[in-house]
Amino acid sequence: MAGNRKWRNFLNKFHVYGxxxxxxxxxxxxxxxxxxxxxxxxxxxxxxxxxxEQSLTMPDxxxxxxxxxxxxxxxxxxxxxxxxxxYHDSLGVHHFMISRSGKQYWITVxxxxxxxxxxxxxxVFS
Numbered sequence: 736m737a738g739n740r741k742w743r744n745f746l747n748k749f750h751v752y753g754x755x756x757x758x759x760x761x762x763x764x765x766x767x768x769x770x771x772x773x774x775x776x777x778x779x780x781x782x783x784x785x786x787x788e789q790s791l792t793m794p795d796x797x798x799x800x801x802x803x804x805x806x807x808x809x810x811x812x813x814x815x816x817x818x819x820x821x822y823h824d825s826l827g828v829h830h831f832m833i834s835r836s837g838k839q840y841w842i843t844v845x846x847x848x849x850x851x852x853x854x855x856x857x858x859v860f861s
Contacts (some may be wrong), residue, residue, distance in 0.1 A: 830843050
């Protein structure tokens, strides 16, 4: 019985002091892993906007959504066309957005056939 008690006492102390000894290493390891995975400085957005024009023959489609989808397909872009990002300015120029993960395209469609202006804005930081 005395040997069993000594062995249990030794294991109890070994477990407690071993845990206290390794907790410092675990804290240092967790802080360094957190810093490695999650950088403390947030990235700054740069000037990621680019503009270009493309000549396009406008299809004769009366539906506004179908027209935006046809323009999107003929420009070779893909993405969602949100209905809330669609307006006509005072000159009658049609502006709408094509959105996909990481990028947003603002499309400007003039009233007459001709050049379509696209503004590409990166939505995420790189």
